[in-house]
Amino acid sequence: MSGFWDMLGPGIGTLLLIYTTLERIIPDDLWFAINRFFQNLLNFFNPYIEITFDELSSSSSSSCFFERSKAYSAIETYLGTNFSLRAERLKGNIPSGSRSVTLSMDDYEEITDVYEGVKVSWMRNKSSPRSNVISFGAHSPDKRSYILSFRAKHKDIVIGSYLSHVLSEGKAIAKRNKRQRLFMNVSSDKQGDWGDDKKLAWRSIAFEHPATFDTLGMDPKKKKDVMDDLVAFTNAKEYYKGIGKPWKRGYLLYGPPGTGKSTMIAAMANFLHFDVYDLELTAVKNNTELRMLMTEISKRSIVVIEDIDCSLGITGRRKNTKNGENDLKEVIAEKADMEDDDSSSSDDDEDDSKVTLSGLLNSIDGLWSASGGEKIFVFTTNYAEKLDPALIRRGRMDKHIEMSYCCFESFKVLAKNYLKIEYHEKFEKIRCLLEENEMSPADVAENLMPKSAEMSVDECLGNLIAALEKA
Ligand SMILES: Nc1ncnc2c1ncn2[C@@H]1O[C@H](COP(=O)(O)OP(=O)(O)OP(=O)(O)O)[C@@H](O)[C@H]1O
Numbered sequence: 001m002s003g004f005w006d007m008l009g010p011g012i013g014t015l016l017l018i019y020t021t022l023e024r025i026i027p028d029d030l031w032f033a034i035n036r037f038f039q040n041l042l043n044f045f046n047p048y049i050e051i052t053f054d055e056l057s058s059s060s061s062s063s064c065f066f067e068r069s070k071a072y073s074a075i076e077t078y079l080g081t082n083f084s085l086r087a088e089r090l091k092g093n094i095p096s097g098s099r100s101v102t103l104s105m106d107d108y109e110e111i112t113d114v115y116e117g118v119k120v121s122w123m124r125n126k127s128s129p130r131s132n133v134i135s136f137g138a139h140s141p142d143k144r145s146y147i148l149s150f151r152a153k154h155k156d157i158v159i160g161s162y163l164s165h166v167l168s169e170g171k172a173i174a175k176r177n178k179r180q181r182l183f184m185n186v187s188s189d190k191q192g193d194w195g196d197d198k199k200l201a202w203r204s205i206a207f208e209h210p211a212t213f214d215t216l217g218m219d220p221k222k223k224k225d226v227m228d229d230l231v232a233f234t235n236a237k238e239y240y241k242g243i244g245k246p247w248k249r250g251y252l253l254y255g256p257p258g259t260g261k262s263t264m265i266a267a268m269a270n271f272l273h274f275d276v277y278d279l280e281l282t283a284v285k286n287n288t289e290l291r292m293l294m295t296e297i298s299k300r301s302i303v304v305i306e307d308i309d310c311s312l313g314i315t316g317r318r319k320n321t322k323n324g325e326n327d328l329k330e331v332i333a334e335k336a337d338m339e340d341d342d343s344s345s346s347d348d349d350e351d352d353s354k355v356t357l358s359g360l361l362n363s364i365d366g367l368w369s370a371s372g373g374e375k376i377f378v379f380t381t382n383y384a385e386k387l388d389p390a391l392i393r394r395g396r397m398d399k400h401i402e403m404s405y406c407c408f409e410s411f412k413v414l415a416k417n418y419l420k421i422e423y424h425e426k427f428e429k430i431r432c433l434l435e436e437n438e439m440s441p442a443d444v445a446e447n448l449m450p451k452s453a454e455m456s457v458d459e460c461l462g463n464l465i466a467a468l469e470k471a
């Protein structure tokens with residue numbers, strides 16, 4: 001009913017007095033009926049439609065508890081980013097997990113948006129409880145909402161497409177603003193050393209790796225293929241649901257040391273704005289612990305197991321392999337033979353990790369691995385041929401990407417990164433040398449890097465040529 005009084009405008013003190021007096025003396029049921037009558041009367045003559053988005057919605061699991069509505073948050077982000085400067089009074093805030101200040105309109109501020117020629121207006125409303133209200137939880141008893149108003153004749157376009165535009169744009173902005181985190185797992189024995197919360201199995205720091213696909217030296221066609229694949233994956237929620245597959249994708253990055261496997265993971269995370277969970281299998285006691293760790297991984301994350309060929313088979317069994325070699329295939333095969341039950345009591349017998357192949361396979365695509373939403377698994381190895389085919393079969397590791405020695409295209413990216421040049425007369429010679437010699441991008445980068453402030457581009461390229469000729 002406050003909308004009714006707002007429309008009459010401020011200045012009508014007497015009416016307001018009558019209204020509040022009547023409100024006090026008329027019984028509640030009758031008062032609500034009168035209110036509804038006037039509201040309907042107004043609606044009949046009102047050419048505008050209003051949609052209200054409340055800040056709090058009752059939680060799906062319990063009607064007693066409220067949580068912040070996702071629609072409200074998305075609208076707030078959309079309006080705050082695109083239009084807040086048009087409002088006269090703003091509120092600033094740094095939401096948890098965000099890396100920048102977000103602005104939002106203050107209470108009762110109003111702004112206008114135009115979408116496909118249709119004008120709509122947004123107002124942030126606040127209503128206080130009519131009488132004494134007991135509020136549960138930490139939130140204020142004031143009810144906030146965004147009210148969208150538009151002419152009734154534009155109902156189809158606003159409800160049909162404008163609203164989904166606002167919600168998807170708001171969510172996309174929130175994703176971009178999200179501060180990425182790098183998680184690492186802590187051995188259950190050592191969890192107590194990390195402070196009060198002894199139960200936390202993952203610890204995190206801000207993810208600040210600067211690598212991007214622009215700075216990654218790689219065959220441009222292969223790079224585009226990976227980027228397209230990532231984009232297709234993140235947009236494929238409905239597709240995965242339709243085909244009955246959990247929304248996850250596996251990448252195996254293989255190649256010699258220093259060819260950019262770890263750099264590629266950082267570039268992927270920065271490209272998608274995903275968190276990174278760096279899973280150290282050697283710190284995981286057994287399959288049960290691995291399963292617990294996996295269930296704690298949030299959606300929109302990249303789960304990384306580096307040097308997978310060295311990560312499994314760390315119990316005494318590995319030491320028993322022929323010639324002491326790190327023959328993972330053999331170790332895994334042995335382990336797979338001996339295990340019947342992932343959570344068998346023998347798991348706790350030894351201090352070392354007893355994660356087995358089937359435990360790992362289950363963690364990637366067992367029944368419960370589907371929980372939590374979109375996830376990417378990345379394994380890296382220097383020796384793809386040593387891995388058990390079960391571990392890297394398509395469907396588990398969907399895409400196998402070879403990171404190879406430095407080609408001329410990769411060199412050009414490195415020269416741009418390190419020397420800020422796109423062309424030099426020595427490039428042709430370097431192209432020929434790279435075709436004849438195998439050198440990792442890490443070594444090329446090291447040779448290109450100026451060793452002092454006085455070192456010229458010419459000298460750096462000369463260094464690289466000398467190193468390639470030596471190789
Ligand atoms: N393809 C590349 N593009 C850009 N820089 C690269 C590339 N490959 C390697 N580098 C540089 O070399 C360093 C080492 O690379 P990185 O750690 O990604 O190699 P890796 O393949 O993961 O090696 P390892 O197999 O030893 O783990 C990086 O810090 C990066 O600066």
Ligand SMILES: [Mg+2]
Pocket residue numbers: 261262263306380
């Ligand atoms: Mg690496």
